[in-house]
Amino acid sequence: MRIRKLKDGEKGGTRRLYEEIFSEDSPSFVDYYYTEKTKDNTIYVVEEEGGMRAMLHLNPYTLMVNGREEPSHYIVAVATEEAYRKRGYMAALLKTALRDMYRAGEPFTFLMPAAEGIYLPHGFSTVYEQERRYFRGEEELPDGWSARKALSADAADIADMAESELKGRYKVYAKRDQAYYERLIREYESDGGCLMVCEQEGRIVDCLPAVEELPEERPKIMVRPVNVKRLLLLLELNYLTAVCFQVTDPIIPENNQVFMMTGTEFSGVMLMEGKPENSEGTLTVEALTKLVFGRISPDHIEKEKGVTVTERMKEELKKIVPLSPVYLNEVV
Numbered sequence: 001m002r003i004r005k006l007k008d009g010e011k012g013g014t015r016r017l018y019e020e021i022f023s024e025d026s027p028s029f030v031d032y033y034y035t036e037k038t039k040d041n042t043i044y045v046v047e048e049e050g051g052m053r054a055m056l057h058l059n060p061y062t063l064m065v066n067g068r069e070e071p072s073h074y075i076v077a078v079a080t081e082e083a084y085r086k087r088g089y090m091a092a093l094l095k096t097a098l099r100d101m102y103r104a105g106e107p108f109t110f111l112m113p114a115a116e117g118i119y120l121p122h123g124f125s126t127v128y129e130q131e132r133r134y135f136r137g138e139e140e141l142p143d144g145w146s147a148r149k150a151l152s153a154d155a156a157d158i159a160d161m162a163e164s165e166l167k168g169r170y171k172v173y174a175k176r177d178q179a180y181y182e183r184l185i186r187e188y189e190s191d192g193g194c195l196m197v198c199e200q201e202g203r204i205v206d207c208l209p210a211v212e213e214l215p216e217e218r219p220k221i222m223v224r225p226v227n228v229k230r231l232l233l234l235l236e237l238n239y240l241t242a243v244c245f246q247v248t249d250p251i252i253p254e255n256n257q258v259f260m261m262t263g264t265e266f267s268g269v270m271l272m273e274g275k276p277e278n279s280e281g282t283l284t285v286e287a288l289t290k291l292v293f294g295r296i297s298p299d300h301i302e303k304e305k306g307v308t309v310t311e312r313m314k315e316e317l318k319k320i321v322p323l324s325p326v327y328l329n330e331v332v
Contacts, residue, residue: 032190054089155181243316281309294322
């Protein structure tokens with residue numbers, strides 16, 4: 001088994017595996033993906049017996065986290081050729097990708113699982129169920145609104161509208177800019193749909209995808225800390241805080257540290273290296289994810305496997321302002 005990061009000119013070599021595993025995707029969408037998304041993504045492969053037998057794609061996004069721009073990657077197209085499954089290829093690809101993202105200083109990564117159970121053993125936790133809205137005809141729009149198909153020339157105005165809406169409502173979301181919507185317009189068109197803009201008095205006030213079939217389920221988004229220190233530094237506090245705790249991570253050894261976390265509602269989080277003898281408890285990366293994204297309260301965190309907390313530590317953890325609500329509605 002050999003794991004390798006592909007050069008740009010080699011990425012097309014994974015298309016055979018993509019089409020084999022993700023056969024539900026239309027040929028036109030796959031054309032879009034391998035024309036557009038592979039321009040700037042990273043693809044890792046497992047090579048065995050002269051061929052690419054497994055792959056993992058990292059698609060780059062700039063995320064807004066508490067108002068700050070942070071680099072991140074959306075893990076997609078994780079696949080193994082059927083005859084080569086149950087050999088640990090996926091785990092090896094994840095470990096390689098996670099460690100590379102750690103070295104790049106990324107706070108966390110995210111993915112949309114085919115099944116949550118696949119990724120739970122690798123430190124991922126569900127933090128969000130996608131809330132997608134769709135265009136269902138002009139008759140369902142508010143009075144005074146009209147709708148038309150979005151054009152590439154609309155991308156900058158759509159981005160300005162969307163960014164102003166999202167930044168006031170969400171703690172975590174993918175940054176909207178002109179390039180984001182130029183690509184999204186092509187993405188929907190590649191699969192037989194389109195992006196519709198809604199206007200009121202000539203001004204864009206919303207955008208909604210029009211698709212041939214509405215999904216029956218709400219896809220889940222799972223998150224995993226990559227650089228724990230960087231993630232903690234992004235947090236806001238609601239009161240004077242001082243707590244020392246250990247983080248455990250079986251995949252990224254650099255995250256196994258004792259952190260002395262201090263700060264106020266004005267300063268945000270400040271970190272120092274803590275001493276093991278001063279630690280008030282232990283958080284796994286899974287428990288840390290659920291805590292900082294508001295999926296579990298400090299009062300119940302000790303029920304998580306591998307977690308120990310003192311009563312004082314619980315009270316200090318309550319001063320963390322959760323990274324919630326989240327809005328990560330991207331498909332690829």
